[in-house]
Amino acid sequence: MYAPSIQRLISELGKLPGIGARTAQRLAFHILRASSEDATALAESITEVKLRIRLCEVCFNLADEPRCRICTDERRDAGLICVVEEAGDVIPVERTHEYRGRYHVLGGALSPIDGVDPEHLKIAELYRRVDDRSQPIREVVLATNPTTTGEATALHIADVLRERAPEVIVTRLASGLPVGGDLEYADEVTLGKALLGRQRW
Numbered sequence: 001m002y003a004p005s006i007q008r009l010i011s012e013l014g015k016l017p018g019i020g021a022r023t024a025q026r027l028a029f030h031i032l033r034a035s036s037e038d039a040t041a042l043a044e045s046i047t048e049v050k051l052r053i054r055l056c057e058v059c060f061n062l063a064d065e066p067r068c069r070i071c072t073d074e075r076r077d078a079g080l081i082c083v084v085e086e087a088g089d090v091i092p093v094e095r096t097h098e099y100r101g102r103y104h105v106l107g108g109a110l111s112p113i114d115g116v117d118p119e120h121l122k123i124a125e126l127y128r129r130v131d132d133r134s135q136p137i138r139e140v141v142l143a144t145n146p147t148t149t150g151e152a153t154a155l156h157i158a159d160v161l162r163e164r165a166p167e168v169i170v171t172r173l174a175s176g177l178p179v180g181g182d183l184e185y186a187d188e189v190t191l192g193k194a195l196l197g198r199q200r201w
């Protein structure tokens with residue numbers, strides 16, 4: 001129906017989440033109508049992000065330097081670590097403005113049925129951070145999603161930390177978050193309350 005180059009653009013856009021065939025078409029025509037500068041800026045931003053973005057060597061958040069902005073920010077409390085499943089979960093926690101600590105991004109949640117075991121996540125790296133006496137950790141906030149796999153992951157980590165570092169306080173976000181949902185979709189007021197009301201676990 002379309003020239004092959006337009007068809008290619010539509011089919012690439014259609015691979016994005018939440019973009020159906022019609023939206024892909026609309027976006028493709030929008031790009032066609034845009035100035036060359038705008039279209040090139042879009043294409044270059046995609047290329048650049050894939051070239052530059054890597055995982056922070058400390059917390060595994062997204063970074064364009066060896067360490068992310070939060071790990072290099074001296075004003076952030078280094079004795080407090082918030083453990084989340086995905087880098088995308090850092091954003092909603094930041095939006096609450098209730099958290100001034102650092103993060104640890106696991107890269108997923110435990111799900112033995114799907115073949116996701118502790119060694120597939122950045123869990124050993126979390127224990128190493130807790131063990132590092134040069135940077136003492138007071139509290140680990142388990143902010144995995146309120147889903148079955150998120151709960152299982154929090155339980156697993158809490159058990160290990162209690163054995164390994166009994167002096168570290170382990171907390172879990174207070175209830176109130178929609179069960180079965182993702183942190184990503186929680187509104188900032190609810191998530192802020194869950195953070196402030198976090199309980200020793």
Ligand SMILES: [Zn+2]
Nearest residue numbers: 056059068071
């Ligand atoms: Zn970091």
